[in-house]
Amino acid sequence: MSLRIAFLPLTDAAVLAVARERGFAEEEGLSLDLIRSTSWATLRDRLVYGQVHAAQMLAPLAVAVTLGLSQQPAALAAPYKLGVNGNMLVMASDFAAALDPDTGRRLSDPLGTAHDFAAAIGLWRRKPVIGVVHRFSSHSLMLRYWLASAGIDPDRDVVLRVLPPSLTVEAMRAGEIDGFIAGEPWGSAAVEEGLAETVAIGERIWQRGVEKVLAFRTPWLEENPDIVDRLLRALIRSASWCDDPANHDALAQLLSDPRYVDQPADLIARAMSGQIVVRQGEAPIASPDFLLFSREATPFPWRSQALWIYSQFVRWNMVEHGPEALAKAGAVFRPDIFRRALADADVPMPGANMKVEGALGLPLAVGSRKGGLTLGPDRFFDGRVFDPERMEDYLTNFVSPL
Template identity: 80%
Template sequence: MTTSLKIAFLPLTDAAVLVAARECGFAEEEGLALDLVRTTSWATLRDRLVFGQVEAAHMLAPLAVAVTLGLSQQPAALAAPYKLNVNGNMLVMAGDFAKALEPDVVARLSDPLGTAHDFATAIGLWRRKPVIGVVHRFSSHSLMLRYWLANAGVDPDRDVVLRVLPPSLTVEAMRAGEIDGFIAGEPWGSAAVAAGLAEAVAIGERIWSRGVEKVLACRESWLQDNPETADRLLPALARAAAWCDDPGNREALANLLADSRYIDQPAHLIERALSGQIIARAGDPPVSSADFMLFGREASSFPWRSQALWIYSQLVRWGMVAHEPAMVAKASAVFRPDIYRRALADSGVSMPGASMKVEGAVNQPLPVGSKEGKLTLGPDRFFDGRVFDPEKIDDYLAGFTPLR
């Protein structure tokens, strides 16, 4: 018997695993019929999931945590048993603003620490507080932007204006002069560069080498009531992720995503993120970033509880949530490695034996113990060299210099 599942998504390149699971037959092989429901904004997607209009969603990882912590309009217990990707976002700014930055875009993107300080100087030269588009207050992009700016002494709540708008509207907002730049998942940064509206300033992969991005989010109650369905869905996604990571499938994947049902943008723009060949400024040769977006390799899909807690630490840092033991427990419980392990136990997918790790401590590929004995974790370094120990959240937060 075939089980139908409605899954909400936004038109972004990192919806690739869901699209491939449907279009390449991986879901069908598991007896699942995926109905992918295209949505414009993260707020609408959140509501569709919370109110039961869909069974699952392609969701910003911090949004899943925030909804569970009661920071959203309609609190609900959400669970993320699978990460759909890591990395994949880019900060772009108007060309006039970028003139105050390092002109060599390869050097600019390779040195996020120096570029952050250049950016701080550029703010003082700009005609107004720079207006930077973010796709949601509780997005990985927004938290990374805050982290990056604060390193250079920029207060993201005072020195710039962060304006929320859906990813697919970012390019038109730049064209209309409503924003001076934005940070979003691909292909929207590339689309702004291709239109001559912006230049790339920083990429997520260089801010946090394995930065958590989108997750498969479900209502906790649905996961509890439908374990057999979840145990079919995750293997389908894992096979789709392996297919998406295969360089030989990039062109086919870009063409799938370009369809009007999904992203509805040119395939060549979409393929840039998939291949890690980023055009930072119109007319320039591509800048290579081999790990610009990962779907499954090197345990990219594993829902580390420590990453949920890093998200929590940033929410605390910016005064979005009170730091309390109950909140720590709730945030940690959003990511569900137990369900991941159960669903993929017989799939051959390599997975770590631990559920938490010190984030930012891996500087080069690291072999680790797993059931299959063949798992290598990729570098997960933060651009400023900090590490996040999930057992020492207080010490981590105390290490940041207050901006005011």
């Protein structure tokens, strides 16, 4: 069985690339045809119009397509998360000069940095233009969340410009944007060229932030349970290979291939080893949870995370809030399929489908049907907690910065 899967040239396409290149897919009788796309719009169209069977998708985009917010509406299903965290906000060095010069402190105190950022906006000669990879991306939602914590209105005080990750560095060079938030290795590439400095990393904004998912058209997913299950089994083994530090060099090498990310292996390796260079020429800062593929049941599609995405859509007036939209959004994540596919696999399986997001300050051993499962800390930097059962309270909790 040959499966066509669309992806974008990003470090977190790793699990798909490795499933193909290291034979994990083949062992499940699947041959993966990985189709590189250059924009999320094209990846989305290929999936929605049936040109591919599945796609590496921004989790918020999968929810948005299902809710009919991004061109052609289509019911999408995400039974598997391809990664957690991995994003980085970089700004032009001139702009970053107004932030804490101690780069370690800058990253470890996102709240302080957000306030410095607000001051930096005042000092900048015009509204700073910040590149985001898509309106419906975790990057855009996290950036908005972070800016708003310091009273910055992301729709008024800055200009958010959409551009695909692979064009970010070029746009920086041309002075079309003053900074950007994107998945790796694009932030590191801008730092390496001396164009920008790291200002914030995803992991410090939300310690376990939802990122890319594997998305299917729901009808196709329902009609092909055997193929879906085999693919998920291949991916879970691939993910565990990707998370193993012993394999990081080989993984970076593999992804540097022109068919995948087409960037130098040493830049790609930074996200995997969590060795983040903030300013050109400086020693890296250790950030061990910068990008997760496998541990702590990373691939498990917690419904609460789809609902968090929905809460942010409501917060930023991207969708009209209502019980029907809420139910549809939550149903995009499919823990039921994950459980079915991996029932016999050696994978710790969470006992629940939802959890309170942002409640864990320390690693916690939780109920698991098989093997020990320890969940990592998952706090939001501002200490807010998202209880999916109490959506209304959460929403009224955000005071609009006017």
